[in-house]
Amino acid sequence: MACxxxxxxxxxxxxxASSTSGAGAVSEYTVGVSVSGLTGSGLMLDNNGxxxxxxxxxxxxxxxIPLVPGDSYNITVRNQPTSPSQTCTxxxxxxxxxxxxxxxxxxxxxxxxxxxxVIGGTVEGLLGSGLVLQNNFGDNLAVAADGGFAFAxxxxxxxxxxxxxxxPPLNPYQNCVVANGGGxxxxxxxxxxxxxCKSNPNPTFSISGTxxxxxxxxxxVLQNNxxxxLTIKANGAFHFIIPIPSGSGYSVTSxxxxxxxxxxxxxTNASGTVxxxxxxxxxxxxxxxxxxxxxxxxxxxxxTLVLQNNxSDDLTVTQNGPVTFQTAVPIGGAPYxxxxxxxxxxxxxxxxxxxxxxxxxxxxxVAVSCSSIGGLLYVTxxxxxxxxxxxxxxxxxxxxxxxxVVAATGQPNAIVxxxxxxxxxxxxxxxxxxxxxxxxxxIASPGSGTIAGFSADTAFSATGAGALxxxxxxxxxxxxxxxxxxxxxxxxxxxALDTPVGNISEFAADGxxxxxxxxxxxxxxxxxxxxxxxxxxxxxxxxxxxTFEYVANQGSNDVSAYSVGATxxxxxxxxxxxxxxxxxxxxxxPSAIATDVLIETxxxxxxxxxxxxxxxxxxxxxxxxRGDPLTGGLTALGTPVATGNGPTAMIQAFDFLYVANxxxxxxSTFAITNSPTANTGTLTPVGAPIxxxxxxVALAFxxxxxxxxxxxxNAQSNDVYVYSxxxxxxxxxxxxxxxxxxxxxxxxxxxxxxIG
Numbered sequence: 095m096a097c098x099x100x101x102x103x104x105x106x107x108x109x110x111a112s113s114t115s116g117a118g119a120v121s122e123y124t125v126g127v128s129v130s131g132l133t134g135s136g137l138m139l140d141n142n143g144x145x146x147x148x149x150x151x152x153x154x155x156x157x158x159i160p161l162v163p164g165d166s167y168n169i170t171v172r173n174q175p176t177s178p179s180q181t182c183t184x185x186x187x188x189x190x191x192x193x194x195x196x197x198x199x200x201x202x203x204x205x206x207x208x209x210x211x212v213i214g215g216t217v218e219g220l221l222g223s224g225l226v227l228q229n230n231f232g233d234n235l236a237v238a239a240d241g242g243f244a245f246a247x248x249x250x251x252x253x254x255x256x257x258x259x260x261x262p263p264l265n266p267y268q269n270c271v272v273a274n275g276g277g278x279x280x281x282x283x284x285x286x287x288x289x290x291c292k293s294n295p296n297p298t299f300s301i302s303g304t305x306x307x308x309x310x311x312x313x314x315v316l317q318n319n320x321x322x323x324l325t326i327k328a329n330g331a332f333h334f335i336i337p338i339p340s341g342s343g344y345s346v347t348s349x350x351x352x353x354x355x356x357x358x359x360x361x362t363n364a365s366g367t368v369x370x371x372x373x374x375x376x377x378x379x380x381x382x383x384x385x386x387x388x389x390x391x392x393x394x395x396x397x398t399l400v401l402q403n404n405x406s407d408d409l410t411v412t413q414n415g416p417v418t419f420q421t422a423v424p425i426g427g428a429p430y431x432x433x434x435x436x437x438x439x440x441x442x443x444x445x446x447x448x449x450x451x452x453x454x455x456x457x458x459x460v461a462v463s464c465s466s467i468g469g470l471l472y473v474t475x476x477x478x479x480x481x482x483x484x485x486x487x488x489x490x491x492x493x494x495x496x497x498x499v500v501a502a503t504g505q506p507n508a509i510v511x512x513x514x515x516x517x518x519x520x521x522x523x524x525x526x527x528x529x530x531x532x533x534x535x536x537i538a539s540p541g542s543g544t545i546a547g548f549s550a551d552t553a554f555s556a557t558g559a560g561a562l563x564x565x566x567x568x569x570x571x572x573x574x575x576x577x578x579x580x581x582x583x584x585x586x587x588x589x590a591l592d593t594p595v596g597n598i599s600e601f602a603a604d605g606x607x608x609x610x611x612x613x614x615x616x617x618x619x620x621x622x623x624x625x626x627x628x629x630x631x632x633x634x635x636x637x638x639x640x641t642f643e644y645v646a647n648q649g650s651n652d653v654s655a656y657s658v659g660a661t662x663x664x665x666x667x668x669x670x671x672x673x674x675x676x677x678x679x680x681x682x683x684p685s686a687i688a689t690d691v692l693i694e695t696x697x698x699x700x701x702x703x704x705x706x707x708x709x710x711x712x713x714x715x716x717x718x719x720r721g722d723p724l725t726g727g728l729t730a731l732g733t734p735v736a737t738g739n740g741p742t743a744m745i746q747a748f749d750f751l752y753v754a755n756x757x758x759x760x761x762s763t764f765a766i767t768n769s770p771t772a773n774t775g776t777l778t779p780v781g782a783p784i785x786x787x788x789x790x791v792a793l794a795f796x797x798x799x800x801x802x803x804x805x806x807x808n809a810q811s812n813d814v815y816v817y818s819x820x821x822x823x824x825x826x827x828x829x830x831x832x833x834x835x836x837x838x839x840x841x842x843x844x845x846x847x848x849i850g
Contacts, residue, residue: 120162120163121162121163121193122160122161122162123160123161123162123163123191123193123194123195123196124156124157124160124161124195124196125141125156125157125160125161125167125169125191125195125196125199126154126155126156126157126195126196126197126199127139127154127155127156127157127169127184127187127199127200127201128153128154128199128200128201129149129151129152129153129154129155129182129200129201129203130152130200130201130202130203131152131180131182131202131203131204132149132150132151132152132175132180132182132203133175133178133180133203133205134174134175134176134177134178134179134180134203135150135175135176135177136148136173136174136175136176136177137149137150137171137173137174137175137180137182137201137203138171138172138173139157139169139170139171139172139184139201140169140170140171140172141157141159141167141168141169142159142166142167142168143168143170144159145157145158145159146172149201156195157169161191161196162191163191163192163193164190164191165190165191166188166189166190166191167187167188167189167190167191167196167199168187168188168216168218168240168241169184169187169188169199169201170184170187170215170216170242170285171183171184171201171242171285172285172286173282174282174283174285175203176281176282178205178206179205179206179281179282180203180204180205180206181203181204181206181212181283182201182202182203182204183201183202183242184199184200184201184242185199185200185201185202186198186199186200187199187241187242188240188241209250209251210248210249210250211248211249211250211251211279211280211281211282211283211284212244212245212248212283212284212285213229213244213245213247213248213249213255213257213279213283213284213287214242214243214244214245214283214284214285214287215242215243215257215274215284215285215286215287215288215289216240216241216242216243216287216288216289217237217239217240217241217243217270217289217291218240218288218289218290218291219240219268219290219291219292219293220237220238220239220240220263220268220270220291221263221266221268221291221293222262222263222264222265222266222267222268222291222293223238223263223264223265224236224261224262224263224264224265225237225238225259225261225262225263225268225270225291226259226260226261227243227245227257227258227259227260227272227289228257228258228259228260229245229247229255229256229257229258230254230255230256231256231258233245233246233247234260237289242285243289244285245257249279250279251279251280251281252278252279253278253279254276254277254278254279255275255276255277255278255279255284256275256276257272257275257276257287257289258272258275259271259272259289262370262371263291263370264340264341264369264370265341266293266294267293267294267297267340267341267370268291268292268293268294269291269292269294270289270290270291270292271289271290271291271292272287272288272289273287273288273289273290274286274287274288275287296339297339297340297370298337298338298339298340299337299338299339299340299368299370299371299372299373300333300334300337300338300372300373300374301318301333301334301337301338301344301346301368301372301373301376302331302332302333302334302372302373302374302376303331303332303346303363303374303375303376303377303378304329304330304331304332304376304377304378305326305328305329305330305331305332305359305378305380306329306377306378306379306380307329307359307379307380307381308326308327308328308329308359308380309380312327312380313325313326313327314326314348314359314378314380315348316332316334316346316347316348316378317346317347317348318334318336318338318344318345318346319338319343319344319345320345320347321336322334322335322336332378338368338373339368340368340369340370341367341368341369342367342368343365343366343367343368344365344366344367344368344373345364345365346361346364346365346376346378347361347364348361348378359378359379359380359381360378360379360380360381360425360453361376361377361378361379362376362377362379363375363376363377364376381425381456383422383423383424383425384422384423384425384452384456384457385418385419385420385421385422385423385456385457386403386418386419386423386430386432386452386457386460387416387417387418387419387456387457387458387460388401388416388417388418388419388432388445388448388460388461388462389415389416389417389458389460389461389462390411390413390414390415390416390417390462390463390464391414391461391462391463391464392414392441392443392463392464392465392466393411393412393413393414393438393441393443393464394438394441394464394466395413396412397412397438397441397464398410398411398412398436398438399411399412399434399436399437399438399441399443399462399464400434400435400436401417401419401432401433401434401435401462402432402433402434402435403419403421403423403430403431403432403433404423404429404430404431405431405433406421407419407420407421408435411462416458419432423452423457424452425452425453427451427452427453428451428452429449429450429451429452430448430449430450430451430452430457431448431449432445432448432449432460432462433445433448434462437464437559438464440466440467441464441465441466441467441559442464442465442467442485442494442495442496442559442560443462443463443464443465443494444462444463444494444495444496445460445461445462446460446461446462446463447459447460447461448460448462463494464494465485465486465487465488465490465492465494466487466488466489467485467486467487467488467559467560467847468485468486468487468488468489468491468796468798468799468846468847469485469486469796469798469843469845469846469847470483470484470485470486470496470533470550470552470559470560470843470844470845471483471484471485471486471493471794471796471805471814471841471842471843472484472520472535472550472560472841472842472843472844473520473792473807473814473834473835473838473840473841474513474517474518474519474520474537474838474839474840474841475517475834475835475836475837475838475839476516476517476518476836476837476838476839477516477835477836477837478835478836478837479513479514479515479516479517479539479541480509480513480517480835481509481513481517481520481537481562481835482495482507482509482814482834482835482838483495483496483507483509483560483562484496484507484560484814484832485559485560486796486798486803486843486846487798488798488799488847489799490829491796491798491801491803491816491818491829492816492829492830493814493816493830493832495507495832496509496559496560496561507832507833507834507835509562513537513539513546514537514538514539514541514542514544514545514546514569515539515540515541515542516539516540516541516542517537517538517539517546517839517840518538518539518540518576518577518578518839518840519537519538519576519577519578519579519839519840520535520536520537520538520579520840520841520842521535521536521579521580521581521588521842522534522535522581522842522843522844523535523536523547523581523586523588523603523607523844524583524586524603524607526549526605526606526607531552532549532550532551532552532553533549533550533552533844533845534547534548534549534550534565534603534607534844535547535548535549535550535562535842535844536579536581536588536609537579538572538576538577538578538579538590539569539576540574540575540576540577542569543571543572543573543574543575543576544569544570544571544572545568545569545570545572545576545579545588545590545601545609546564546568546569547564547565547567547568547569547570547603547607547608547609548562548563548564548565548568549562549563549565549607550562550844550845551563552845560845565606565607565608565609566606566607566608567608567609568608568609570601570609572590572592572599572601573590573592573595573597573599573616574592574594574595575592575593575594576590576591576592576593576599577591577592577593577625577626578590578591578625578626578627578628579591580628580629580630580643582630582641582643582658582662584632584639584641585602585658585660585661585662586602586603586604586662587600587601587602587603587612587658587661587662588600588601588602588603588609589601589628589643589664591625591626591627591628591645592616592625593624593625593626594624595616595621596618596619596620596621596622596623596624596625596649597616597617597618597619597625598615598616598617598619598625598628598645598664599611599615599616600612600614600615600616600617600662600663600664601615602661602662612661612662612663613661613663614663617656617664619645619647619654620647620649620650622649622650623647623649623650623652623654624647624648624649624650625645625646625647625648625654626646626647626648626684626685627645627646627684627685627686627687628643628644628645628646628687629643629644629687629688629689629706630642630643630644630658630689631644631689631690631691631704631706631721631726632691633691633701633702633703633704633723633726634702635701635702635723635724640657640724640726641657641658642655642656642657642658642667642704642721642726643655643656643657643658643664644656644687644689644706644728645687646680646684646685646686646687646708647677647680647684648683648684648685650677651679651680651681651682651683651684652677652678652679652680652684653677653678653680653684653687653706653708653717653719653728654666654676654677655667655676655677655678655721655726655727655728657725657726667725667726667727668725668727669722669725669727674722674725674727674728674729676727676728678719678728678729678730679730680708680710680717681708681710681712681713681715681717681734682710682711682712682713683710683711683712683713684708684709684710684711684717685709685710685711685741685742685743686708686709686711686741686742686743686744686753686754687706687707687708687709687744688706688707688744688745688746688751689704689705689706689707689746690704690705690707690746690751690766690775691703691704691705692705692766692768692774692775693770694723694770694774695770695771696723700770701723702723703720703721703723703774703775704720704721704723704726705718705719705720705721705731705766705774705775706718706719706721706728707719707744707746707751707777709737709741709742709743709744709753710734710741711740711741711742711756712740713734714736714737714738714739714740714741714755715734715735715736715737715741716734716735716737716741716744716751716753716764716777717730717734718730718731718732718734718735718775718776718777719731720774720775731775731776732776735764735777735779737753737755737762737783738753738755738757738758738760738762738783739755739756739757739758740755740756740757740758741753741754741755741756741762742754742755742756742790742791743756743790743791743792743793744793745793745794745795745804746766747795747802747804747819747824748802748821749765749766749768749824750763750764750765750766750780750819750824751763751764751766751777752764752793752795752804752826754786754790754791754792754793754806755783755790756789756790756791756809757789758783759785759786759787759788759789759790759808760783760784760785760786760790761783761784761786761790761804761806761817761826762779762783763779763780763781763783763784763824763825763826764777764778764779764780765777765778765779765780765824780823780824780825781825784826784828786806786808786815787806787808787810787811787813787815787831788808788809788810788811789808789809789810789811790806790807790808790809790815791807791808791809791838791839791840792806792807792838792839792840792841793805793806793807793841794807794841794842794843795819795843796843796846797846798846798847799847801818801819802818802819802821803816803817803818803819803829804816804817804819804826805817805841805843807834807838807839807840807841808838809837809838809839812833812834812835812836812837812838813831813832813833813834813838814831814832814834814838814841815828815830815831816828816829816830816831816832817829
């Protein structure tokens with residue numbers, strides 16, 4: 095039955111009526127609704143899906159079919175009004191009839207503010223929680239109770255819609271079915287999507303998955319929740335017999351694989367809680383116990399390398415290529431740790447990807463690379479209180495990490511050594527004598543005010559090439575805040591700049607490398623001088639050599655010149671005949687110093703003449719000085735030469751000068767004029783600065799097997815860049831970079847292999 099109502103009209107007994115029909119008859123009650131805001135035409139309301147009413151104006155009315163106590167009512171909008179297009183919503187639209195007429199439901203209509211249409215409908219029978227509907231596989235809508243719903247995204251006419259159940263309700267689990275869920279949007283809202291939910295009092299679901307990797311003849315027994323044994327003899331799908339109720343847990347385990355070949359099986363997605371659906375993603379992967387394979391490279395014919403895995407299982411290697419350890423490692427989390435037990439003489443070898451656990455695949459990514467040693471290189475790591483050590487490859491100049499006990503995570507290639515706190519400067523010392531003439535290294539640590547000494551193994555024994563051994567009595571106390579070390583070879587004298595105090599501490603190294611303070615030490619530079627860098631130059635102009643030490647002072651922005659005595663003592667240079675200022679003015683914040691000795695013809699006689707180059711960090715340039723060939727006193731030569739921003743380090747290499755520009759992370763190259771007659775010692779830029787790592791702070795140079803290489807330490811990127819040098823032009827070409835520890839600060843090459 096249907097009614098058309100234009101105002102306060104009544105159907106089937108009128109508004110607010112109830113009726114009885116004889117003695118004992120059940121009372122009937124009407125369901126009324128109030129409509130407001132209606133301006134369009136065609137609004138149709140519905141009660142319980144069978145009692146339709148077309149409404150043409152605002153007002154109160156009742157549905158035609160009366161209900162008895164206990165009946166439910168559910169008022170929905172079947173058709174939205176058009177001309178103009180409106181959206182009408184129902185409030186208090188559902189409930190149960192008790193002992194009176196229903197008068198609370200209301201329908202409110204409003205003009206659409208968008209040309210798009212609403213996609214919605216009603217949900218019926220919902221008892222559980224967690225129901226999520228979805229439209230067009232993307233517009234998710236959580237529904238908590240029976241009644242009307244509408245998706246947030248409205249669709250234009252002509253668009254398609256497809257409503258589905260994304261997640262069924264749980265607690266209790268229900269199965270929800272969508273009717274009228276798909277179609278094409280017309281001129282009106284789509285509000286007839288019907289979702290009906292029904293409960294299953296005891297829903298159960300299956301647990302299944304797949305097995306792979308099971309070898310022929312092998313058998314695996316799976317269990318779920320410690321029972322329901324399932325024997326599997328072939329790869330493929332499996333399915334447990336006993337179903338699991340929704341909301342209950344499952345746990346798939348394995349008793350292992352047995353048969354012709356012992357195997358280990360790993361299970362993923364093995365446990366969880368059944369959530370109203372079958373579980374089908376349990377994955378079992380079986381792999382036999384596996385061997386660890388390493389690939390060896392760089393080993394010379396006839397050489398012998400011995401590797402170990404997990405501290406045993408020695409493997410002797412005599413050729414390059416893949417090699418396999420004999421002892422198999424169980425799959426499923428067993429560890430492997432490939433290390434070098436002994437190296438061939440004259441070689442340094444290192445392991446990459448040597449540590450891990452065996453999961454579900456054979457281990458074949460371990461790489462062992464060996465290099466013929468052409469030199470040893472060490473870098474101080476100020477942030478890690480340790481040293482990174484490398485062998486320099488004799489043929490390529492590239493670096494090979496030294497095989498030693500390494501520091502904690504985050505300190506790559508770092509050798510654990512008692513350097514002191516915050517090591518900032520490292521220099522090479524005198525060798526320790528036959529038969530190997532092992533070089534020494536001295537490291538200044540301003541955090542602890544000490545200098546630590548080490549000898550480096552050049553016998554390349556089984557303990558590892560370049561292994562460091564502390565020198566007796568090391569470390570020694572050496573001032574408040576040591577910032578820079580310089581070593582004078584002929585008398586094995588070490589000079590340590592103590593920046594806050596403004597002096598130079600002198601130490602003599604004996605035949606065992608032990609440091610002893612020299613007579614007259616320390617030498618005062620000046621309380622406000624702030625000595626920051628030093629370098630020496632030796633001249634051969636008399637029957638004996640003359641050596642001068644030059645010190646760059648940041649506080650006073652100048653350079654001091656000292657003569658070096660026979661025992662290494664320092665004396666401030668003075669020339670009573672031809673006075674030369676000492677110290678001599680430099681630029682702002684001199685931070686690095688380098689020297690070069692060039693031959694000049696003076697009065698038809700050839701003299702060694704010292705040239706001194708000082709990098710002025712704040713000015714971005716280099717001050718050039720010519721030293722007196724007899725007294726060593728300095729005279730400025732021309733105007734300063736521009737560098738990159740913030741020069742922090744320099745090194746002189748044959749007829750070239752290399753400058754590290756800390757602020758713009760570049761390297762500048764200059765040619766040094768080497769002419770006995772004109773412009774000797776002057777600098778000429780070679781090309782534009784080249785990029786390097788972040789914040790370069792230290793440089794080293796090496797001539798290995800007739801080839802030239804430049805090594806750059808970068809403090810912020812924590813690495814060392816390697817460049818090959820063109821001997822004709824001095825131009826650096828990038829080759830490789832290597833990680834070091836935290837906040838590297840200085841570099842030293844104490845050993846280079848001599849041929850012939």
